[in-house]
Amino acid sequence: MEREPEWIVKNAVAALGYDKVAEQLGKNARTVRRWIAGQTKASKSDLMVLEQLCFHLYKSPPKNTEFSFIDLFAGIGGLRQGFEENGGHCTFTCEWDEYSQKTYRANFDVEHELAGDINDIVGDIRKHIPITPDVLLAGFPCQPFSIAGVSKKNSLGRPHGFACKEQGNLFFHIASILEELRPPAFLLENVKNLERHDKGNTFRVIMDVLEKDLNYKVQYKVIDAKGFVPQHRERIFIVGFDGNTGFSWDDLQHPGPKAKTLKDILLPDKEVDDKYILTDNLWRYLQNYAAKHKAAGNGFGFGLVTKEGTARTLSARYYKDGSEILIDRGKSKNPRRLTPRECARLMGFDHEEKEFTIPVSDTRAYKQFGNAVVVPVVREIARIMKPHILDLTKRRSSLCTQQYSAQQAIQTMDNMSLQVENKRPLYAA
Numbered sequence: 001m002e003r004e005p006e007w008i009v010k011n012a013v014a015a016l017g018y019d020k021v022a023e024q025l026g027k028n029a030r031t032v033r034r035w036i037a038g039q040t041k042a043s044k045s046d047l048m049v050l051e052q053l054c055f056h057l058y059k060s061p062p063k064n065t066e067f068s069f070i071d072l073f074a075g076i077g078g079l080r081q082g083f084e085e086n087g088g089h090c091t092f093t094c095e096w097d098e099y100s101q102k103t104y105r106a107n108f109d110v111e112h113e114l115a116g117d118i119n120d121i122v123g124d125i126r127k128h129i130p131i132t133p134d135v136l137l138a139g140f141p142c143q144p145f146s147i148a149g150v151s152k153k154n155s156l157g158r159p160h161g162f163a164c165k166e167q168g169n170l171f172f173h174i175a176s177i178l179e180e181l182r183p184p185a186f187l188l189e190n191v192k193n194l195e196r197h198d199k200g201n202t203f204r205v206i207m208d209v210l211e212k213d214l215n216y217k218v219q220y221k222v223i224d225a226k227g228f229v230p231q232h233r234e235r236i237f238i239v240g241f242d243g244n245t246g247f248s249w250d251d252l253q254h255p256g257p258k259a260k261t262l263k264d265i266l267l268p269d270k271e272v273d274d275k276y277i278l279t280d281n282l283w284r285y286l287q288n289y290a291a292k293h294k295a296a297g298n299g300f301g302f303g304l305v306t307k308e309g310t311a312r313t314l315s316a317r318y319y320k321d322g323s324e325i326l327i328d329r330g331k332s333k334n335p336r337r338l339t340p341r342e343c344a345r346l347m348g349f350d351h352e353e354k355e356f357t358i359p360v361s362d363t364r365a366y367k368q369f370g371n372a373v374v375v376p377v378v379r380e381i382a383r384i385m386k387p388h389i390l391d392l393t394k395r396r397s398s399l400c401t402q403q404y405s406a407q408q409a410i411q412t413m414d415n416m417s418l419q420v421e422n423k424r425p426l427y428a429a
Contacts, residue, residue, distance in 0.1 A: 009035050009042060012050045025049060026098055040088045045102060048359040052106045065089035067389050069135035070183075072118065072174065075366045076103045079137040079189065081349065084108075084428060085162075086386050092129050094118050099364045100267025109419040134393050135385075136186040139373055140170045175209050178216070178407060184392035188238040189373055190357060192222050195236055206238075216240035221249045223372040223381075227259040229348050231311045233374055239379055243395065245388040252384055263307040265345035266327065276425050277336040278326070286323055304328050304335055314338075314346060316370035319363045338364035348375035 010244050012021050016158060018029040025032075026047050026273045034040045039245040041176050042050070066087035071080045074095040084090065090108070094115040095101055101114060115121050115130055121128045146330065195203045218240045225233040241247060280288070290301030302323040311325045322337025329335055338346065344396060349356035356367050 008047055008050045016378060021050070024110075026101070031218060036411075045359040046174070048357055049102055049106045052357060056182050067134040067386070069137055069196035070094075070129060070133045072136065072138040072177070073140050073170070073426075074100070074104060075139060075372050076100050076139055076349075077108050077350070078347070078373035079139055079187070079378055080108060082134065082373075082380075083137065083376050083382045085379050086382040088135065088382065091131070091133055094121065099360050101366055103365075103368055106359045110339060118170065118173050122176055125177055127175075129181060132181045133183050134185065136181070136183045136388055138174050138186070139189040140174060165274070171206060172209075175214065178210075178214055182242060184242045184391045184396060186216070186238075186240045187378075187381065187385065188240075189378075190236050190238075192234040192236055195220075195222065202306075210238070210240055216242055219247065219249060221252075223252075223254075223377055224257070225348075226310055227255045227257045227376050228376040228380070229346055229374055230260040230262045230264060231314060231346050233313045235377075236371065236403070237377075239381070239385060241388060242389075243391060244393055245391065247385065247388045249384075252380055257310075261274060261308050262305060262311060262327070265342055266307055267339060267342060269329075270409075272336065276339055277329070278322070278334045281336065282321060283334045286321065286326075302326055311338075311346060312400075314370050316367045316418075318343070318370050340369070343369040347372050348379075 009021075009032070012024075013032065018032050021027075022029045022032050031040070035042050042282075067089070069079070069083055069088045070092040071082075071090050072094045074080060074093050075097075080090050090112065092112050092115070093110065095104060096117050098116075101116075103116070104110070115128060174188065182371050194206075197203065199317045207218060207220075210216050218238060220236055220429055221239040222234055222236050225231055226236070239247065281299075293301060304326045305311055306328045315322065315324060317340075318337070326335035327338065339352065340362050341350075341355070343366060344350050344356045344358065349369075349372070360368070
């Protein structure tokens, strides 16, 4: 830590009070008081969150922003980062996982409400979001629709897609919020398989709701992040506007599939702890497992890649054995898995001037990055959406001004009529 732990805790409490600090960390106020009294010590992850909080409290005022957005199913903030870097300002966040919340708070200003379960807010959304944002962002859960998720649920005899009670209905919560708030624009993100799930019926329902029921102008595109980062990762992005615009996916500038290789994100070998190198037993098991499935004609196996190559898709299960992305260390050497820092780079979260803060364990970090969006892809989508977002907000502002002027004119006419009826001088004191 750059500062003494006592300084961090005391300054956070001085600025926010015990209750607010406790709320930010998911603790109770008594725990924070014990830290101040020196009876117990805050964990490293809690201190990292508080240090970032103090940084936000005492830093210079933010630059003027150009549009607002809300961040639903926020994860660790990949959608938010891409839109903030294009002039956006976040006014509300919703993320149910407490560990993702911790990472989110460690990396972003959270001066607004950070809600947990969306089920708890969807019925009274104006209470939580009183002012309509310019954009709604949502990377709603993909497990009910992903190939891996569907296969797992089928093997366990569990429903998937919209039939999944825990996660399948969350799209309809988004639709409900869109209907209530009516933002000028939205961006939804999910797995590529969403388009083909249930023989296309799932996607057909989604598009019907967005286009026919909600009357948004909608376009979608499957984008492979390969080239933005050295990773083959296909995701579907659905863009919607409340009105006609000149938006076109043709404006998206893809750097090309060979623009990045793993050597661009890997740490120097001397900086990688030996714990990330596969043990002899695990490496033997993975090789035998791959050989067994190859003989059976299946495609299951590990993904061994050199520094000049491109990784497979990083998944939330990477913490188990790292098999989908193994870095070749040379002949007669066991490969290694990526470090959490390399995963942050592989997903595009790190900046040249600032590393993304990782306040959680390796296991949690692998899950979080495996569930995240690729930030450079979102940044480019935000770039091509921005002029149309600004145009629609300008149109709305102009329309509101016209409506207000018309209402004022009607009110004036009503007042004049009433005064004439009462035979009173106009504008009498």
